[in-house]
Amino acid sequence: xxxxxxxxxxxxxxxxxxxxxxxxxxxxxxxxxxxxxxxxxxxxxxxxxxxxxxxxxxxxxxxxxxxxxxxxxxxxxxxxxxxxxxxxxxxxxxxxxxxxxxxxxxxxxxxxxxxxxxxxxxxxxxxxxxxxxxxxxxxxxxxxxxxxxx
Amino acid sequence: xxxxxxxxxxxxxxxxxxxxxxxxxxxxxxxxxxxxxxxxxxxxxxxxxxxxxxxxxxxxxxxxxxxxxxxxxxxxxxxxxxxxxxxxxxxxxxxxxxxxxxxxxxxxxxxxxxxxxxxxxxxxxxxxxxxxxxxxxxxxxxxxxxxxxx
DNA sequence: GAAGATTGACTGTTCAATCTTT
DNA sequence: AAAGATTGAACAGTCAATCTTC
Numbered sequence: 001x002x003x004x005x006x007x008x009x010x011x012x013x014x015x016x017x018x019x020x021x022x023x024x025x026x027x028x029x030x031x032x033x034x035x036x037x038x039x040x041x042x043x044x045x046x047x048x049x050x051x052x053x054x055x056x057x058x059x060x061x062x063x064x065x066x067x068x069x070x071x072x073x074x075x076x077x078x079x080x081x082x083x084x085x086x087x088x089x090x091x092x093x094x095x096x097x098x099x100x101x102x103x104x105x106x107x108x109x110x111x112x113x114x115x116x117x118x119x120x121x122x123x124x125x126x127x128x129x130x131x132x133x134x135x136x137x138x139x140x141x142x143x144x145x146x147x148x149x150x
Numbered sequence: 151x152x153x154x155x156x157x158x159x160x161x162x163x164x165x166x167x168x169x170x171x172x173x174x175x176x177x178x179x180x181x182x183x184x185x186x187x188x189x190x191x192x193x194x195x196x197x198x199x200x201x202x203x204x205x206x207x208x209x210x211x212x213x214x215x216x217x218x219x220x221x222x223x224x225x226x227x228x229x230x231x232x233x234x235x236x237x238x239x240x241x242x243x244x245x246x247x248x249x250x251x252x253x254x255x256x257x258x259x260x261x262x263x264x265x266x267x268x269x270x271x272x273x274x275x276x277x278x279x280x281x282x283x284x285x286x287x288x289x290x291x292x293x294x295x296x297x298x299x300x
Numbered sequence: 301g302a303a304g305a306t307t308g309a310c311t312g313t314t315c316a317a318t319c320t321t322t
Numbered sequence: 323a324a325a326g327a328t329t330g331a332a333c334a335g336t337c338a339a340t341c342t343t344c
Contacts, residue, residue, distance in 0.1 A: 008280050
């Protein structure tokens with residue numbers, strides 16, 4: 001149908017890109033300055049810390065993560081290298097590994113989680129009322145519904 | 151200061167990341183499938199096409215671009231390689247180059263602009279009313295204001 | 301010395317190809 | 323053949339160092 005986008009649709013898209021970038025830079029920058037690893041690492045640590053026995057298969061991780069991580073193998077490699085995660089074999093299906101969180105990993109997840117929360121409060125919570133934040137989340141959720149095929 | 155982020159702030163942040171990613175993947179994917187270069191190229195082409203005589207200094211480009219492009223030198227190199235842009239010397243200040251758009255570049259900008267508009271309509275315009283899109287843009291703009299130092 | 305810009309080295313991402321197990 | 327995962331090669335992004343001109 002190639003209807004022309006309204007000025008408001010375009011403005012929403014532009015603002016979305018700019019706001020996401022500005023906030024991501026600010027929040028990830030704060031965490032980095034505090035000595036924490038990138039947010040993609042946090043995503044993995046958070047999902048692992050919530051999983052039963054602290055481990056998941058890579059394919060499960062991919063599905064759950066906030067930041068879509070194509071190169072998950074290498075990300076896990078780096079986290080294993082840093083001793084935040086370990087790899088183990090899956091006994092029942094030898095195709096699938098498990099990735100587990102270490103004690104160090106749990107520790108980093110907790111500390112980083114606090115810093116992350118503080119950063120979200122500073123960069124989001126302090127600028128919007130609770131009702132506005134809720135409204136924003138609702139509008140953004142609507143955008144994620146698949147587009148029609150026309 | 152270090153107030154706990156409300157659930158709504160966190161939800162807004164999470165939705166922001168996810169919606170931006172989902173839409174960016176969808177929109178950039180459509181353009182790519184249609185044979186167009188990345189959106190970062192489009193940003194450069196758009197700014198150049200709007201500039202007087204179709205050229206700008208790299209530093210000006212950096213300021214205007216939608217997608218913050220740290221490695222602008224190399225991006226311009228690739229566009230020059232693809233014959234969408236040219237480099238020229240600035241006669242009055244020899245530190246500064248100019249980056250100019252070629253005729254091919256103008257052509258690509260126009261065609262890509264149409265496809266981009268259609269994609270925005272499909273992925274944003276079709277999911278929100280005009281009023282909702284406007285509201286969303288307003289809320290996102292509020293997020294870009296600098297955080298307090300506390 | 302400061303501004304505009306590029307370069308080199310490093311890190312991270314992407315895509316296709318591959319390998320193993322089911 | 324399909325699913326789960328890894329690897330290699332190409333590509334892009336980042337940071338500090340550098341170079342030139344002002």
